[in-house]
Amino acid sequence: MILPQEIIRRKRGGAPLRAEEIEAFVRGLTNGSVSDAQASALAMAIFFNGMDRDECAALTLAMARSGTLLDWRAAKLPGPAIDKHSTGGVGDLVSLILAPAAAACGLYVPMIAGRGLGHTGGTIDKLESIPGYTTQPGKERFIDVVRRCGCAIIGQTADLAPADRKLYAIRDVTATVESIPLITASILSKKLAAGLEGLVLDVKTGSGAFLPSPDDARELVGSLLEVGARLGLPVRVLVTDMNEPLASSAGNALEVMAAIDFLTGTRTDPRLQEVVLQLGVEMLRLADKTLGADEAARSLQKAIASGAAAERFGKMASALGAPSDLMERPRAHLTPAAVIRPVYPRRRGHVVAIDVRALGLCVVHLGGGRRAAGAAIDPSVGLSMLARIGAFVDENAPICMAHACDEAAAAAAAEMIAGAYRVADEPSALAAHPLITRITS
Numbered sequence: 330m331i332l333p334q335e336i337i338r339r340k341r342g343g344a345p346l347r348a349e350e351i352e353a354f355v356r357g358l359t360n361g362s363v364s365d366a367q368a369s370a371l372a373m374a375i376f377f378n379g380m381d382r383d384e385c386a387a388l389t390l391a392m393a394r395s396g397t398l399l400d401w402r403a404a405k406l407p408g409p410a411i412d413k414h415s416t417g418g419v420g421d422l423v424s425l426i427l428a429p430a431a432a433a434c435g436l437y438v439p440m441i442a443g444r445g446l447g448h449t450g451g452t453i454d455k456l457e458s459i460p461g462y463t464t465q466p467g468k469e470r471f472i473d474v475v476r477r478c479g480c481a482i483i484g485q486t487a488d489l490a491p492a493d494r495k496l497y498a499i500r501d502v503t504a505t506v507e508s509i510p511l512i513t514a515s516i517l518s519k520k521l522a523a524g525l526e527g528l529v530l531d532v533k534t535g536s537g538a539f540l541p542s543p544d545d546a547r548e549l550v551g552s553l554l555e556v557g558a559r560l561g562l563p564v565r566v567l568v569t570d571m572n573e574p575l576a577s578s579a580g581n582a583l584e585v586m587a588a589i590d591f592l593t594g595t596r597t598d599p600r601l602q603e604v605v606l607q608l609g610v611e612m613l614r615l616a617d618k619t620l621g622a623d624e625a626a627r628s629l630q631k632a633i634a635s636g637a638a639a640e641r642f643g644k645m646a647s648a649l650g651a652p653s654d655l656m657e658r659p660r661a662h663l664t665p666a667a668v669i670r671p672v673y674p675r676r677r678g679h680v681v682a683i684d685v686r687a688l689g690l691c692v693v694h695l696g697g698g699r700r701a702a703g704a705a706i707d708p709s710v711g712l713s714m715l716a717r718i719g720a721f722v723d724e725n726a727p728i729c730m731a732h733a734c735d736e737a738a739a740a741a742a743a744e745m746i747a748g749a750y751r752v753a754d755e756p757s758a759l760a761a762h763p764l765i766t767r768i769t770s
Contacts, residue, residue: 331349333367333371336353340378343378346387351391355392369503375505384510385556386559389556392492393490393517396486396522399439401524404472406437410439411527413531416516420579421449422585424452424482430632431629432479433632436479437475440481441483441519442456443519447689448686448693450689450697459662462650466483489519492518500515509548528557528563529567532567537573554566567604568767572685573685577713578712579688579713580712581706582664586659589642592639604764606626609625610625667734673747674723679756680718681753683749687746722750728746
């Protein structure tokens with residue numbers, strides 16, 4: 330028997346953990362013999378002392394094996410199971426658009442997504458703002474929805490990577506999110522459990538990312554690629570910018586509404602569109618290595634413009650319990666906030682920088698994220714019509730609209746938002762950041 334406190338002590342002292350120690354700790358986390366306090370202590374020890382690639386691969390595999398491993402070939406899926414995952418950001422609603430778009434192009438996307446983590450929104454929290462949407466449907470229903478609709482976006486069920494599910498919630502509230510080995514193991518364990526044939530990853534860098542430094546982002550890319558290769562999962566990685574929100578909305582129901590607007594052609598955000606297309610191209614090329622990038626991009630554009638991607642999203646959502654007319658009448662189903670008010674800048678001028686992390690924390694303070702593991706969230710709150718870098722703002726052109734539960738919360742949010750925006754007399758040519766800086770496979 331390996332005592333969990335001895336494993337914690339070894340990692341606290343900087344020693345590498347053996348695979349059997351990692352397996353024992355993960356097994357204890359899964360069956361409850363390892364407490365949340367002990368898991369928090371080990372997460373903090375890993376945060377400060379890191380893990381080498383052998384340890385990280387062992388942690389990833391142990392968490393993947395802590396529950397059921399899906400086998401899409403045994404399920405006789407008609408096409409390749411390919412997925413996408415982002416390291417998280419503010420206004421990052423790509424999954425809601427890309428999963429149905431890729432499905433409309435012939436892929437099968439069994440997406441096991443996460444809840445909000447730190448200052449970033451979670452895809453599952455967003456989807457749970459849709460009345461009736463079931464994010465934990467059970468294995469057989471999950472397989473059936475993927476087969477019938479081409480995609481299904483669900484949360485970690487009790488039997489899919491349950492150890493990661495527990496550790497994920499602990500990391501969210503113990504300031505241990507920004508650890509490259511823990512991020513790597515969390516992402517890849519879910520994807521291994523999902524039985525994927527290929528994975529495209531979006532690693533964020535910039536002020537709103539968990540890893541703001543480009544050097545840290547590069548280290549994470551190397552970790553994801555190497556651990557993925559060791560465990561037999563083909564991985565491609567894009568590094569994308571999070572120095573401003575990806576979409577113009579941040580918040581759960583607000584981002585679902587933005588995704589539906591995008592899919593139905595009501596409103597398209599150029600930055601969001603570029604990331605959707607580039608990630609989608611890599612997904613299609615993972616499935617078919619003979620496919621050119623231009624041809625893949627045209628297929629995705631056609632899937633979105635024709636309404637085929639919107640149809641897939643509506644079909645998937647309905648199959649998981651959402652209203653059948655969600656795509657036709659989204660505003661009838663997505664509850665608005667009690668108070669919606671404009672937020673004005675502290676001075677007039679052009680936006681030259683945004684503290685995106687502060688915007689994400691503002692959504693958390695409004696009630697759109699968690700301050701404690703398992704806490705309830707308010708799906709209606711958040712920010713919309715966020716001003717971009719280079720935009721002119723003044724008393725007639727607000728920074729954004731704040732969606733809050735009451736006037737006091739809206740006023741507090743306005744102060745945080747105004748403080749997150751740096752405004753100057755003239756636009757700065759140095760303010761712009763390239764949206765996609767690297768594609769690696």
